[in-house]
Every structure is written in structure tokens, then in C-alpha cells.
Amino acid sequence: MARTPIIIGNWKMHMLVGEALELARSVRNVLGGISGVEAGVAPPLTALHAVAKQEHDSKLIVAAQNCHFEAQGAFTGEVSVKMIADTGASHVIVGHSERRQIFGESDELVGKKVTAVLAGGLTPVLCIGETLAQREAKQTFDVVARQLQRGLAGVSANNAKRVIVAYEPVWAIGTGKVATTAQAQEVHAFLRGQLGEHYDAGVADAVRIQYGGSVKPDNVKGLMAQPDIDGALVGGASLNAESFVAILKYRQ
Ligand code: PEP
DSSP, X not given: OOOOOEEEEEOOSOOOHHHHHHHHHHHHHHGGGOOSOEEEEEOOHHHHHHHHHHTTTSSOEEEESOOOSSSSSSOTTOOOHHHHHHHTOOEEEESOHHHHHHSOOOHHHHHHXXXXXXXXXXXXXXXXXXOHXXXXXXXXXXXXXXXXXXXXXXXXXXXXXXXEEEEOOGGGTTTSOOOOHHHHHHHHHHHHHHHHHHSOHHHHHHOEEEEESSOOTTTHHHHHTSXXXXXXXXXXXXXXXXXXXXXXXXXX
């Protein structure tokens, strides 16, 4: 099965509403000239509604960066999947390493969020990846297998096909140290194998696995040429229209 690549810019805690609208507009304006790749942006929560509304009729995907797993209730400061859907956003990044490391999100919590996003009819982008210490201790495959399994706990095969997995080695995020194409492909192929074992070949074939970690215009082509890399989750280089658009145009 041919998987359509998907590249999403994660703006993290950057961009006021006006800046977010302008950046989204700049990205959207070039999409007509780019075929065969889905493009998305994940603005901060304060700009989510404005960007989703602006991009309502465009091809640009709008994603939230996080959510709570409960539908509603006394969870001060949290936002439910239904509230995110209400803004017009269609995707939700779940389990980003910054959420796991700085805010203490466990594999189990991340799994509950994935389930909630799917139940709410949105698309989860499940982030997984090992730290430098784990890679050096040769635990990479154990770590990502556990994160994948727990992140998809209780998810049916049909729903698993809707999930986007983002493999993001923590040591490559925001550090300028990109994984080599061989390192990334090795883990992506392993993850696809895991999906085949836990589900079936149909799921393994359907699930898109993005790479994330210092993706830039000058390294995206080599990464995207790998058979099991189906897109990218881009942090720093997505904050600037020129570099993000150059990444989206990796084929040209
Ligand atoms: C990210 O935060 O998901 C990320 C990959 O960041 P960067 O591209 O800046 O490494």
C-alpha cells in the first residue's frame, strides 16, 4: 500500500495569534504547488481556534499539541478532545518527549490520550523515542517497543490504522543532531514489524511513521527516501515559513 507522507510542524510554545495566522497562511499558500504530501501545523492552544478557522477550507492540517483523556470535569488547565474538535483541529500530538520528560507523562497516560483522541474522531500523532542514555545502553528497541505497545493499548486494528506514529529520538530533538538515515530507517522498520506482530500486516502497512528530530531542509530528502519513513514531525525548522516550505518541497 502506498502511504501518503505527512509532515507536521510542531510550533510548541511559540507564536501569538497574529503570528500563527500569518505563518499558517504562508504555508497554505504554497500547498497548491506541492503534491503527494500532507502538510500540517500544530499551533499553541491559544491560536488553535483562529488557525483552524482560517484554514477551514484549505488542505493544511491543524493539530493540537496535547489533550486530556477525560471528556470533561474538574481538571483545571486541561483541554478535552471534544474541545479540540470544537476548534476545528483534526489531529492531536500525544506523548511528545517534552510532555513525557518535563511534565512526567507515563506510557499509560499517553495510551489513555490516544484512546480518547480516537474515540473523539480525531487523529492521534503518537510520539515515541529513546533518550541518549537508553540508546547508549542499547535499549532503543525495548524502549520504543514498550512505548508503542502501551501507547496503543486497547486500540483495535481498525483504529490503529488511523494512528500516526512519530519516532523522535530524544537526543535528536532541538539539538541539531539528526539521526542518520540508517539509524532512523532501522527503528522505523522495527516499529512496522511490531505493528505487524501486535496486529497484522494490514495495520503494519497502513500506519504512517514520521521521523522527528532536527529535520531541516538539507536532511529531509535523505530521510524521506527511506522505505519506512512516511513523513516528519518538525520543531525548530517549522517556525519559519521559508524553511518549513523547503521541507515540504523535499521532492522538488
Ligand atoms: C519536535 O519537537 O518534535 C522536534 C522534532 O523538534 P526539532 O525539529 O526542533 O528537533
